[in-house]
Amino acid sequence: MHDPIRAGLAAGWKHIDASTLGKGQTVETDVVIVGSGAGGGVTADILSASGLRVILVEEGPLRSSSDFRMLESEAYPELYQDSAARKTMDKAINILQGRCVGGSTTVNWTSSFRTPPEVFAFWQRRYGLHQLSAEAMSSWFAVMEHKLWVRPWETPPNANNKVLATGAEKLGIPVGAIKRNVKGCWNLGYCGMGCPTNAKQSMLLTTIPAALNRGATLYTRLRAERLRFSGGRISALDCVALRPDGIHPSGKRVQLRARHFVAAAGAIGSPALLLRSGVPDPHRLLGKRTFLHPVIISSAVMPERVDAYAGAPQTLYSDFFLHQAAIDGPLGFKLETPPLHPVLYATTLQGFGAAHAALMREFTRVNVVLALLRDGFHPESQGGQVRLGRDGLPILDYPLGEVIWEAARRALLAMAEIQFAAGARAVTPVHETAPLYSSWAQAKKGIAELPLKPLLCRVVSAHVMGGCGMADAPQRGVADHRGRHFWLGNLSIHDGSLFPTSLGANPQLSIYGLVARNASLLAAELSGRPPPLIP
Amino acid sequence: MIVSRRQFIRTGVAGSLLLAFSGWLNAAGERRLSSDERAMLAAIAAALLDGALPPAGDERSRLVALTVDGIARTIAGLSVASQREIGELFGLLVLAPGRMVLAGVGKPWREAGVGDVSAFLESWRTSRLALLQGAYAALHDLTFGAWYARPDTWEAIAYPGPPRGYF
Structure with a gap:
């Protein structure tokens, strides 16, 4: 089986496994993206396509079809948060969440639904998100469905x-x-153990290779620790390298400086990064809902x-x-x-x-x-x-x-x-x-x-959403409809943490569509090019 | 387990104290399982897997030991926070007071039978204390995860394993 990831690495992709770093480093770029799942992958693709220099930060490892041997004993510790045993505080809910390049898209079960119209209607009513509707978003969903081969499944059900x-x-x-x-x-x-035949069109096989082909840098086994900011702008992201076990810090540190920062670490990781960083949160909304x-x-x-x-x-x-x-x-x-x-x-x-x-x-x-x-x-x-x-x-x-x-x-x-x-x-x-x-x-x-x-x-x-909910005003949300943080000018949130409620549908396509829109708006702003023509 | 309010409070207080103590004992961080912890896990695995394991004998002991190895491997792959919590639980259970007061197992783990250990697991499984219920769930998941991760356990459940060939 051809392994496009190993082929890409052999061809010179910039991948840095932070567990191998001999000393700390400071790197400067245009945009730093924290997380390589549904949000981070789409963002990296779109920003790199508009000529921006991009660094992706992933806490998990880079694994690909050659590693995916359909064994639970290997897949859970390698590809999931807490070996697929992540729990809520009282241990009453077990959460399946990816922790590898591609995030949950590498291990999900491929179910693809657009955000239901009644959910957009509720967000408009309660959170003033008038820009987002089934009609307004339909082009973005269509773009991502086309790109990721979202199609009816013709094979008879098992x-x-x-x-x-x-x-x-x-x-x-x-x-x-x-x-x-x-x-x-x-x-x-x-599917849950990583696709061994490269059929699943996850971020691992689509947007991330596209960004790496354009010269983006991918760090793995690197944990985003804290955003440094002053005067309403972020200057740097401090990261800690992990050991090869992916669990314990190695003691090496990496500082990433950029014009813009994107939190795409998922609906537990993104609020946690913002909380750790102590970003402004006067209405005490961060991490809630x-x-x-x-x-x-x-x-x-x-x-x-x-x-x-x-x-x-x-x-x-x-x-x-x-x-x-x-x-x-x-x-x-x-x-x-x-x-x-x-x-x-x-x-x-x-x-x-x-x-x-x-x-x-x-x-x-x-x-x-x-x-x-x-x-x-x-x-x-x-x-x-x-x-x-x-x-x-x-x-x-x-x-x-x-x-x-x-x-x-x-x-x-x-x-x-x-x-x-x-x-x-x-x-x-x-x-x-x-x-x-x-x-x-x-x-x-x-x-x-x-x-x-x-x-x-x-x-x-298996669906974590919310915690940095979007709304029309800072009294009701952490970010606006574009995923722009209300208090820090160069911070965007591009993942499922933006959803002000759950969806009633498996979330991957909802994230792809919203992030494709918001990353396109961001790319236009940062590159000085005209905004996308899709409404 | 039906407990009176007085028992409930006493167990809760004793449990918190023991947990605090064992947390202190285990604050050092990553380490291998001690022989006491292995003995405790072997007794618990033998009870949880009773019905899947062969009857008493060398083969049963060998399979229990393999399961304990698997549990150790699983723990090593968990987050720092989960490893710390499990360390606290194990630290508590290997102490005689913890074993007797919280688990209600009078005999040392090496001598405890499936009946004794099953009674303790059953009381935690349906306990009114979320702490004990959560601890039971952790022992349950670690043990069954370690057991069914091994291909030699699949024949008994008629699972053929992942498809092979053409890769």
């Missing part, structure tokens, strides 16, 4: 997705097909093999339960089906000993359905808050309140009913005290009485 379709259709619940950002996908099912699409899980044992590890993950979805009430009413949820692999499934599954072993023996017959709760719209759904722990590293405090549990119960009921309608022999909510229900009637009664509390009911997340 058995795991088919369970969702079969059950939902029996109950009259509409199901849709998910577009995927892949080119020549082999339908293997290991962080959203997760808290995910509730229902596991079913089907009569036939499902082999949920095989075939493209997440190819079907249902938004039926997002549209049962007003957007700011009781929380709606999106249904999807995840891939299952032994470590991910065994660690998520409740219980231990003989009971756990018995459930694991059914591994190849298991179907799992996920409900992603749309947080951040209901007045009581305020999300979480990014705080700084010892060492200045971020901790996300996300309390799970009654408004979440009310939706979780509806979601567990909806998923169990769908799974039984599809022919499940047994269904269990992933919950410490839930038994294996053998009929819908039994599940309906049992789930109604299930105690729903943190650490009893498993909650996970």
